[in-house]
Amino acid sequence: xxxxxxxxxxxxxxxxxxxxxxxxxxxxxxxxxxxxxxxxxxxxxxxxxxxxxxxxxxxxxxxxxxxxxxxxxxxxxxxxxxxxxxxxxxxxxxxxxxxxxxxxxxxxxxxxxxxxxxxxxxxxxxxxxxxxxxxxxxxxxxxxxxxxxxxxxxxxxxxxxxxxxxxxxxxxxxxxxxxxxxxxxxxxxxxxxxxxxxxxxxxxxxxxxxxxxxxxxxxxxxxxxxxxxxxxxxxxxxxxxxxxxxxxxxxxxxxxxx
Amino acid sequence: xxxxxxxxxxxxxxxxxxxxxxxxxxxxxxxxxxxxxxxxxxxxxxxxxxxxxxxxxxxxxxxxxxxxxxxxxxxxxxxxxxxxxxxxxxxxxxxxxxxxxxxxxxxxxxxxxxxxxxxxxxxxxxxxxxxxxxxxxxxxxxxxxxxxxxxxxxxxxxxxxxxxxxxxxxxxxxxxxxxxxxxxxxxxxxxxxxxxxxxxxxxxxxxxxxxxxxxxxxxxxxxxxxxxxxxxxxxxxxxxxxxxxxxxxxxxxxxxxxxxxxxxxxxxxxxxxxxxxxxxxxxxxxxxxxxxxxxxxxxxxxxxxxxxxxx
Numbered sequence: 074x075x076x077x078x079x080x081x082x083x084x085x086x087x088x089x090x091x092x093x094x095x096x097x098x099x100x101x102x103x104x105x106x107x108x109x110x111x112x113x114x115x116x117x118x119x120x121x122x123x124x125x126x127x128x129x130x131x132x133x134x135x136x137x138x139x140x141x142x143x144x145x146x147x148x149x150x151x152x153x154x155x156x157x158x159x160x161x162x163x164x165x166x167x168x169x170x171x172x173x174x175x176x177x178x179x180x181x182x183x184x185x186x187x188x189x190x191x192x193x194x195x196x197x198x199x200x201x202x203x204x205x206x207x208x209x210x211x212x213x214x215x216x217x218x219x220x221x222x223x224x225x226x227x228x229x230x231x232x233x234x235x236x237x238x239x240x241x242x243x244x245x246x247x248x249x250x251x252x253x254x255x256x257x258x259x260x261x262x263x264x265x266x267x268x269x270x271x272x273x274x275x276x277x278x279x280x281x282x283x284x285x286x287x288x289x290x291x292x293x294x295x296x297x298x299x300x301x302x303x304x305x306x307x308x309x310x311x312x313x314x315x316x317x318x319x320x321x322x323x324x325x326x327x328x329x330x331x
Numbered sequence: 332x333x334x335x336x337x338x339x340x341x342x343x344x345x346x347x348x349x350x351x352x353x354x355x356x357x358x359x360x361x362x363x364x365x366x367x368x369x370x371x372x373x374x375x376x377x378x379x380x381x382x383x384x385x386x387x388x389x390x391x392x393x394x395x396x397x398x399x400x401x402x403x404x405x406x407x408x409x410x411x412x413x414x415x416x417x418x419x420x421x422x423x424x425x426x427x428x429x430x431x432x433x434x435x436x437x438x439x440x441x442x443x444x445x446x447x448x449x450x451x452x453x454x455x456x457x458x459x460x461x462x463x464x465x466x467x468x469x470x471x472x473x474x475x476x477x478x479x480x481x482x483x484x485x486x487x488x489x490x491x492x493x494x495x496x497x498x499x500x501x502x503x504x505x506x507x508x509x510x511x512x513x514x515x516x517x518x519x520x521x522x523x524x525x526x527x528x529x530x531x532x533x534x535x536x537x538x539x540x541x542x543x544x545x546x547x548x549x550x551x552x553x554x555x556x557x558x559x560x561x562x563x564x565x566x567x568x569x570x571x572x573x574x575x576x577x578x579x580x581x582x583x584x585x586x587x588x589x590x591x592x593x594x595x596x597x598x599x600x601x602x603x604x605x606x607x608x609x610x611x612x613x614x615x616x617x618x619x620x621x622x623x624x625x626x627x628x629x630x631x632x633x634x635x636x637x638x639x640x641x642x
Contacts, residue, residue, distance in 0.1 A: 132533055137436070164535030174530035178548035187544065188534040240534065 077248050077278040078106035078129065079146035085124050088138040098124045100302045101143070106248065106295075111270060111279045113289035113310065116299035117330065122282045125299065126250050129280070130166035131159035148247055164192060167241030167249040172257045173233035175225030175240075181217050184225040184236055188244040207239040211269055231262025235269065242277070249273070251281040255288065267292055286326055290314045298322045369621065376615035378608055387615060393580035395600070400612035402619060404580045408497065408590040409620070412572065413565040415501025415586070416508055421558055423505075424512030428554075429542055431513070432520035444517065451510035459574035462503040467494040467575055470502075475587050490585035493577065498586035500576035504568055508561035515560065515635060519553030520546055522636070556634030563627040567620065569594035593620045 086097040098121045106112045114122045127133040129145055131152060145152040152162050175184050185204045194200060204221075208214040213235045217228070225236055234254060241249060251270070255263035270279060270292060283289050289296050290310060297307040298319075306313060306322045317323045324330060379387065383400060390401025427447075431440045471494030478488045478498075523546050531545045547554075569592075577589020578599055593616050604610040 130533060132529060135529060135532060160535050160537050163533055166533075168533035170526060170530060170533075172526060174526050176527065176530070176545060176548075178545075178551075187531070191534055191536050191540060237530075244534070 074110075075108040076105040077108045077148055078280070079149075080104050080106075080125075080129070081144045081146065083125070083128055083141070083143035083145065085121070085128050085133055085139065085141045087136060088140045098302050099128065102304045104297055104304060104307045106278060106280055108278050109274060109276065110294040111274050111281060111292050112295045112297065113293035114280065114282045114297050114299060115284070115286055115289045115325075117325070118284065119301075120299040121302040122299045123252050126168075126252050126280060126282050129248070129250060130163050130168055132163070132168065134159065164188075164244060165247045167244070167246035169234070169237050169241055169249070169251045169254045171253045173230055173237050175228070175233050175236050177224060177226045179225055180222045181225050181228070181236065182221040185239050185243050188240060192244060203243055207243040208236075210242055210273065211235040211239040212265070213239060229262070231258050231265060234258060234262065234266060238266075238269065238273075242273075246277075248278045248280060251279065253282055253284060256284065263288075286314075298325060300325070369618075372614055372618040372621055376611055376618045379611035379615040382608060383612075387612075388619075391582060393596075395604075395606075395609050398606065398608050400608070402593070402612075402616050404582050405591050405593040405596050405616055406619070407582050408500075408576065409566055409592040409594070411497055411586075411590070412501040412504055412576070412592060413562055415498060416504035416565045417558065417562060419502060419505035420509045420512055420561065424509055424516060424557075424561075425554065427509075427513050428516035428520055429546075431517045433538065433542055433546065444514065447510045447513050451514065455507065455568060455571040456574075458503060458507050459571035462499065462571055462575040466499055466503055470494050470496075470499045479587075486584050487586045490583075490587050493587055493589060495575050495577040495589055496585075496587050497576065497583070497590040500572045500590070500592070501586070503571055503575055504565045507568060507571060508565050511561040511564055512557050515557035516550065516554045519550040519557070519636065522553075523549045552634045553636050556631045556636075559627055559631035559634060563624050563631060566627065567594055567624050569598050573598055593617075 081103055083099055083102040084097050085099040102125060114125060116122045124133055127135075128141055129147075129152070131141075133139050133141055141153065144154070147162070147165060151157060175181075176187065179187060182204055185207050186200050189200060189203055194203075205214060205218075208217060213232060216232065217236075220227070225233065228236060234257075238249075238251075238254075255266050258266065267288065270281070273279065274294075281289075281292065293310045295307065296310040296313040298305045298313065298317075298321075300321055306317055306319045308318070313322060314326055317326065379400060383390070387401050388406070389403050390399075391403050392399045392401055393404060394400075431444060435443070471492045475492040475494070475498070479492070482488050527545050527549065528541055531541050536544065572592050573595035576592060576595060578591055578595060579589035580591045580596065581589075583590060597613050597617055597620075600609075601613055604613055
């Protein structure tokens with residue numbers, strides 16, 4: 074099986090406070106993400122799972138003073154190598170955030186097309202086609218095809234989140250990162266997103282951070298359990314949720330803490 | 332046992348309506364004050380309005396000796412100095428705001444922002460002094476000759492270099508309105524949610540693309556509001572302008588030549604206005620200025636989002 078992401082001894086902190094340096098958010102994480110699978114990252118609040126995700130596409134460093142150590146290989150190429158432009162890395166990685174973040178000043182159409190246009194795509198016919206393909210992938214096309222010129226914020230929360238998935242998919246990313254994508258949604262909309270991810274995994278590699286253990290168990294092929302910045306256990310989801318090796322993993326999934 | 336929580340006598344019942352009434356009266360006072368100002372201006376301007384009618388607005392003669400009064404030279408001066416001020420201050424202000432909200436580290440943006448607020452608090456007569464003793468010689472000796480040599484084919488940049496004049500007043504005004512544009516635009520840009528910035532960055536936007544595609548569109552109405560607020564300030568500015576504009580009730584073709592503004596003529600000629608008609612004409616100019624400022628301020632208020640308005 075092909076590995077899309079290779080995380081090597083990754084550490085991260087929110088500097089430059091002296092405490093931050095001695096209390097890194099991530100400590101020496103190593104794991105690999107397999108192509109066309111869903112990899113779930115679980116763990117209690119503040120365990121560093123979101124930071125882990127944001128290190129993959131170099132979004133962590135957007136925060137002032139943040140530091141990263143170690144490396145991530147995206148399809149064999151270093152993300153943190155010398156002279157690597159974070160902007161170009163982010164174009165190869167899709168990201169969906171906790172709260173839906175459609176751009177309020179852009180129409181539904183432009184919300185999806187914006188990534189393509191950032192990549193320099195200008196031909197209207199190609200844009201039109203890609204927008205439709207992406208919206209079909211997230212099963213939103215039929216709901217919005219007659220109102221593409223309305224603002225993205227005119228949609229419901231669940232629709233907005235699917236729009237954000239479509240926006241991330243439009244540029245055909247090598248990996249799709251989702252940071253608790255359903256935590257701000259109602260159960261119906263969450264269900265739709267999960268269904269969608271199951272469908273997308275046939276052609277995309279997905280990493281999802283979730284605090285919802287059931288969601289991880291339902292959706293993912295592999296699960297990593299984070300605790301206080303460390304990767305405690307990383308294994309097949311079925312194994313993590315039935316016979317975890319580490320006692321702390323067992324305590325967490327049986328609800329003894331977190 | 333007596334239930335104090337629902338006690339029968341509630342002794343403070345009558346206080347609430349009284350308190351409400353008193354605060355309402357004071358609030359009403361503000362409204363009445365505004366109406367009173369407008370009304371008094373109107374009353375005192377009536378002789379001039381009756382005498383000159385609408386001719387007052389587009390006539391070009393201002394001759395106290397023959398008692399011929401019209402406002403166009405002052406309208407023109409006020410408008411054109413404000414336009415020069417905006418054309419200079421808006422681009423500079425926007426670049427500074429973008430730097431402060433998007434690129435500058437905190438240790439730098441905090442003191443700069445503080446200094447900008449301080450600039451807004453400097454009395455305008457101080458700007459006038461700086462204008463008169465620094466800007467005017469600079470204009471006469473350097474800037475006006477340079478403009479004349481480079482873009483002198485435009486009629487507005489031709490003619491003798493006076494130093495005092497429309498262009499000088501416009502540039503001095505641009506310095507004075509810059510803090511307004513910067514501090515409000517910066518606040519508006521800072522209020523753009525970080526999640527929006529991260530969303531566009533995660534799609535592979537550069538910082539410039541982030542500013543251009545997300546921060547600016549989301550701040551647009553607030554920025555335009557800040558421009559209108561600055562415009563209102565520029566239109567009404569009196570002291571500094573009158574010190575450098577040359578106070579010449581005329582409509583000169585060249586920006587180098589002395590002109591006049593509505594606020595400046597009122598301040599300058601009020602004490603000399605001997606006849607009732609002269610005084611009334613000045614007050615009518617005041618009325619026009621009042622109405623224009625009222626409308627421009629109103630537009631600014633509508634455009635600047637609530638949380639940022641306090642400035």
